[in-house]
Amino acid sequence: MSTTTPLLQIEGLDAWYGEAQILFGLSLQVAAGEAVALVGRNGAGKSTTMKAIIGLVRRKARRLTLRGADLSALPTHAIARLGVGYVPEDRRIFAELTVRENLDLGRRPRPPGASLPGWSMDAVFDLFPQLADMRARLGGQMSGGEQQMLAVARALVGNPTLLLLDEPSEGVAPIIVEHMTRALVRLKAGGLSLLISEQSSDLCAAICDRAYRIEQGELRGHGPMATLAADVSPGAPLSPSTAPTL
Amino acid sequence: MSFESLLFQAVNGFASASGLFLVAAGLSIIFGVTRIVNMAHGSFYMLGLYLAVTLAPLLGEVFGGALGFWGGIFGAALVTAALGALVEIVLLRRIYAAPELYQLLATFALLLIINDAALYFWGPEDILGPRAPGLSGSVELLGRRLPEYDIFLAVIGPLVLLALHLILTRTRFGRLVRAATQDREMVAALGINEAALFTAVFALGTGIAGFGGALQMAREPANLALDLSVLGDAFVVVVVGGMGSIRGAYLAALLVAEVKALCTALGLVEIGGYAFNMSRLTLVAEFLVMAVVLVVRPHGLFGRPQPVQARRGEAEAPLMPLDRRGRLIALAVLVFFAGVPLLGAFISYAPVLALDMLIAALFAASLHLLMGPGGLASFGHAAYFGLGAYGTAYAATVLGLPTPLALAVGIATAAAGAMLFGWFCVRLEGVYFAMLTLAFAQIVWSIAHQSEEVTGGSNGLFGVWPDPPFDSANGLYLAALAITVIGVVLIRRLVFSPFGLALRASRDSRLRAEASGIAVEKVRWLAFALAGLLCGAAGGLFAFAKGSISPEAISVGRSIDGLVMVLLGGVHSLMGPLIGAGGLTLLQDMVMRESPYWRGLLGLLILAIVLLFPSGLAGGLRRMRRTS
Numbered sequence: 001m002s003t004t005t006p007l008l009q010i011e012g013l014d015a016w017y018g019e020a021q022i023l024f025g026l027s028l029q030v031a032a033g034e035a036v037a038l039v040g041r042n043g044a045g046k047s048t049t050m051k052a053i054i055g056l057v058r059r060k061a062r063r064l065t066l067r068g069a070d071l072s073a074l075p076t077h078a079i080a081r082l083g084v085g086y087v088p089e090d091r092r093i094f095a096e097l098t099v100r101e102n103l104d105l106g107r108r109p110r111p112p113g114a115s116l117p118g119w120s121m122d123a124v125f126d127l128f129p130q131l132a133d134m135r136a137r138l139g140g141q142m143s144g145g146e147q148q149m150l151a152v153a154r155a156l157v158g159n160p161t162l163l164l165l166d167e168p169s170e171g172v173a174p175i176i177v178e179h180m181t182r183a184l185v186r187l188k189a190g191g192l193s194l195l196i197s198e199q200s201s202d203l204c205a206a207i208c209d210r211a212y213r214i215e216q217g218e219l220r221g222h223g224p225m226a227t228l229a230a231d232v233s234p235g236a237p238l239s240p241s242t243a244p245t246l
Numbered sequence: 247m248s249f250e251s252l253l254f255q256a257v258n259g260f261a262s263a264s265g266l267f268l269v270a271a272g273l274s275i276i277f278g279v280t281r282i283v284n285m286a287h288g289s290f291y292m293l294g295l296y297l298a299v300t301l302a303p304l305l306g307e308v309f310g311g312a313l314g315f316w317g318g319i320f321g322a323a324l325v326t327a328a329l330g331a332l333v334e335i336v337l338l339r340r341i342y343a344a345p346e347l348y349q350l351l352a353t354f355a356l357l358l359i360i361n362d363a364a365l366y367f368w369g370p371e372d373i374l375g376p377r378a379p380g381l382s383g384s385v386e387l388l389g390r391r392l393p394e395y396d397i398f399l400a401v402i403g404p405l406v407l408l409a410l411h412l413i414l415t416r417t418r419f420g421r422l423v424r425a426a427t428q429d430r431e432m433v434a435a436l437g438i439n440e441a442a443l444f445t446a447v448f449a450l451g452t453g454i455a456g457f458g459g460a461l462q463m464a465r466e467p468a469n470l471a472l473d474l475s476v477l478g479d480a481f482v483v484v485v486v487g488g489m490g491s492i493r494g495a496y497l498a499a500l501l502v503a504e505v506k507a508l509c510t511a512l513g514l515v516e517i518g519g520y521a522f523n524m525s526r527l528t529l530v531a532e533f534l535v536m537a538v539v540l541v542v543r544p545h546g547l548f549g550r551p552q553p554v555q556a557r558r559g560e561a562e563a564p565l566m567p568l569d570r571r572g573r574l575i576a577l578a579v580l581v582f583f584a585g586v587p588l589l590g591a592f593i594s595y596a597p598v599l600a601l602d603m604l605i606a607a608l609f610a611a612s613l614h615l616l617m618g619p620g621g622l623a624s625f626g627h628a629a630y631f632g633l634g635a636y637g638t639a640y641a642a643t644v645l646g647l648p649t650p651l652a653l654a655v656g657i658a659t660a661a662a663g664a665m666l667f668g669w670f671c672v673r674l675e676g677v678y679f680a681m682l683t684l685a686f687a688q689i690v691w692s693i694a695h696q697s698e699e700v701t702g703g704s705n706g707l708f709g710v711w712p713d714p715p716f717d718s719a720n721g722l723y724l725a726a727l728a729i730t731v732i733g734v735v736l737i738r739r740l741v742f743s744p745f746g747l748a749l750r751a752s753r754d755s756r757l758r759a760e761a762s763g764i765a766v767e768k769v770r771w772l773a774f775a776l777a778g779l780l781c782g783a784a785g786g787l788f789a790f791a792k793g794s795i796s797p798e799a800i801s802v803g804r805s806i807d808g809l810v811m812v813l814l815g816g817v818h819s820l821m822g823p824l825i826g827a828g829g830l831t832l833l834q835d836m837v838m839r840e841s842p843y844w845r846g847l848l849g850l851l852i853l854a855i856v857l858l859f860p861s862g863l864a865g866g867l868r869r870m871r872r873t874s
Contacts, residue, residue: 054435080437092432094425101421108437158437 005068007032007193008053008162012062015045015052022048023059023217030162035184035194037204037225040214046197047089049214050164053195054086055079066162067113083111085160089167091151095140099131099150102139106154114161116191124153127183145176152183163187165196169203181206252511254390259500259507261396261465264403266499268458269476270483271410271492272451278427278490279447282338282349283677285625286356288477290326290452293360294459295468296368297322299375302463312379319460326456327449334448339441340857346676347623348856351813354625354806355852357473362846364470375463382464395464402461406454407496414492423447427490474802478688481681482532486539488549489678497547498539505531529692536685537670544673565619565750565820567742572821583727587720597723599835601791604723605784606831608730610811610823611737612780617809618817619741620773621753622672625680626687627781627808629667632694632800634660634782635789639707640700642789649712653786660782661775663690668774672767675756687805695797706796710789726787733780738820740776749773803845807834810848813855 008030015023023045030036038046052059055076064072071079080086094102103121110118125132128149134142142150148168155163168184169177184207188194198204204211205225212222273287301321306314333356341352381398384391414420422443426433434440459472483502487494506528539547568576583600590597613627638656641647647655667686674682694701701707715721740746751759752766760766789795811830815822833851834844841847 056431056435075440076431076434077437077439080435086435088432088435092429094428094432096424096428097421101425104418105421105425105433105438106436154436 006030007034007067008195009063009065010053010061011064013049013052013059013064014061015048015057015059017048017057021217022057023052026214026217026219028212028219028222030193030195032161032193033188033191034210035188035196035208037208037211038195038197038214039199039204039211040197040220042199044214045217046214047166048217050086050088050166050195050197053079053164054084080158081108081111083114083159083161085155085158085163087148087151087155087163087165087168089170091144091147093139093142093147093150093154095138097139098136099139099142100135102150102154103157106157108158110159111161114159116159116161118159119156121157124156127156127186128153128179130179143173145172145179148172148176148180149183152180156187160192162193162195165194167197167199169198177203250390252508253387254392255507255511256504257392257396257400258510259504260400260403262507263496263499263503264399264401264406265458265462266479266483266503267403267496268406268461269455269480270487270495270499271406272454272458273480273484274487274490274492274495275410275423275454276448276451277484277677279423279430280338280342280444282342282353283681284448284451285350285353285477286333286360286473287452287455287480288473288475289357289360290330290455291459291476292364292468292470292472293329294322294326294456295375295462295466295472296364296373296459297325297456298460298463299373299468300368301325302376306376311376315376315379315463318375319457319463322460323453323457326459327453330452330456331445331449333452334445337853338444338448342444344856346680347617347809347813347817350623350625350677350680351806351809351852352856354809355849355856357477358806358845358849358852361470361473362843362849366843368468370470372467372469374467378464399461399465403496403499406457407492410454410492419446474688478685478802481685481688482536484546485674485678485682485685486536486546488543488546490550491546491548494546494548502532502535505535529689529696533686533689540670540673540682565741565818576821580731584724587723590720597719599831601719601723601726601787602835603828603831604726604730605787605791606807606811606827607824608733608784608787609781610808610815610827611730611734612777612784613808614812614817614820614823615737615740615780616773616777617812618820618823619746619750619753620770620777621750622675622679622770622774623809624671624683624777624805625802625809626667626683626685626690626805627777628800628802628804629683629687629690630660630664630778630781631785631788631804632687632690632795632797633663633778634785635795635800636694636701636707636785637782638786639710639789639795642710642712643707649716649790653783653790656786656789657779657782660785661779664778664782665771665775668771668778672770672774684802684805687800687802691797691801694800702796704797706794706799707789708794710793710795712790716790722787722790726791729783729787733783734824737780741820745769745772806848806852810852810855813852 006029010029011027013023013026014021026045026049028036038049040046048057051057053064053071055071055074059072061072064070066082066084069082071082094105097105103124130146131149131153134146139147139150152165152168168180172180181203184194188207194207196204196208208225210222211225213220269287269291273284276282276284298318302315302318305317305321308314309317337352337356341349378395378398381394384393385397414424422433422438426440426443430440433443479502483495483498486501487496487498509528509531543549583604586597586600609627609631613624616622616624634656636656637659638652641655642649642652671679671682671686695704711717712722716725748759748764748769751762752764752769756766788799807830811826812823813826814829815824815826837844837847
């Protein structure tokens, strides 16, 4: 058990879409350099958790901090500047901008107090060589897998300390999932913290240390990834405690 | 017509196209990023011209003529941009999350306020600016003299187009604008400060509009009618070119300006033995261009279909038929209004004011049919009021028809107009619908203004007095009461009929309604025609009530009055517009006529409604009652 403050700390998170409440008192933590999985069925609230962290939905929390800094009162762009990278579920590549321009918009100086080395364009192309060959291509003309790589690359050049990956393997060819898994393993080895949401746990099993299960907007358990990978059927008991321990 | 005159007009067309383009381009860029249609965009154009004619002589005294002139133009553009930034920070930031209709109204309120501010600072007289030093002469081309300044203006449009293109494709700011046009949230998630970007974009757009206005300094005097006339033109250009496309805006501006110029160049043309004065048909030509483009490409030349957007704002409670208490109140109100003629014995003014309120109520109720159950906010409902009024007035005076028949002619005219314009309008939704309805209303207004032999031009038609028994104040009042009651009851019955359900279903979810077999466009077209018909009845009554009708009575201001009435009362109830109509009529009668700045006051009132009571006064009261 670590005594240092975790990188991301969430306690009692409620979130809403318009009038409808989606998340109910969610609590979770991500330690520095850790990879954590959010598992649960479609509609359980995984994507909303991601959006709540980056500030794209209305939310309220007893505690929502990154490296001790309170995120709950900050606008989205300020949260991103503190070092949160966001790769959304539907990738949200700017279709009318080229690969190069998409990456260019993502570039940011390293956040204050960042301990990780900064990302250059070359480093990103080294991680995803396929992108290097299509710098001038329009985002709208890429395949789903290529867009997924670009979305991760676009988040990386913002020099995040925490990367939120929402369903990175959804609707993507198996070969790309393999590439992506390898890339994420490299990122984790480089010290980046990851919060990954997945319905299928293959990708997570290869990367993540721990997992949280969400059902109907509530935390239903958490535990080591290995326990979870063995049984992903909903409702299966994990660690009985809902209070996360590190 | 000669080749020379055609060429002359063609250059003229290019010069006009530049002005149009500068306004439309700014409108388009602002909409792309902020999703707000800036109704006050023409006002920034107007401000640019006023500032230029003020700054140029001042600077000219210090730096000499040439530097003064050009310095005046650039100074005016910069000041307008700064004002734009201020407006964005103070006002627009508060309404980005508001429903579209409120955004449109808030910026329209700004238009009213800016217009009265200009009246306050510069007075009602037109102000002429200095001529352009070095460009005041003319160039001889094929025997015709082309003003140098027109040639200069003709070049400016493409230059600004090029500059904007380079900014959008080659700079980080441009990439941000393009990215934000597509997905604002993702831009923020990448750590980019949306608020600053929005302010910059709004300043850029208004600055370009101000620049466009300032450039007109050597061509036309600064006047207070420019804001609306330019806005109407810019809407036509943007709808034709496709919202969000800069190239489209230029091409459309050129198309519209050249077609107008061509009509002027053709002059008198004889077709089948009849002589047509084509130069008087420029407005009809503008309408035809827009009609053809919209039929072939509903989203404009370079536009894309709008994504289906979720409705913003509060979910609304379903409309309910009146309960027992409601019926009693309605009956009491009816009895009161029926008793007004008795009141007239003591207060002679009462039937006159009550008649105004009835006409306003029918007008607002017909607009509410479109806005509430239809979900289509028309910014040009005055067109059908005008068609009804002019139709009635023409039939009563020129044709000498008896009163009921004249009113029928007016109603039929309005219904025909609504069917024609509605056919195009219902193909669009949201802000596009608002823009197109406003553009059509501008066209109707201009036709009333220009076709002197039919409409009496700017003087209008006089001596529209009803025959007995409607010639007394009470006679006309009771007839109006009957018509208004019939109209309101008809709307109520309609809203709860299967047709009304289909209309409301189309509003709440177009896709879902279509999937369940509702012909959405047909239902909306019918609603549009009905709203126009009832509005025409209000217009016809208005003509008889005032004894005259002039273009001023059917200007955009009336459309906006209607919107304010509906919003005052609340969009989400059938009684709301009636209460709003009564309230606004009283307010205008008591307070606003007292001040030359009543339009500005109306603007402030609208802003107050939008910012304080986002669901209308009735809705606001309901909420207060709920929370207390």
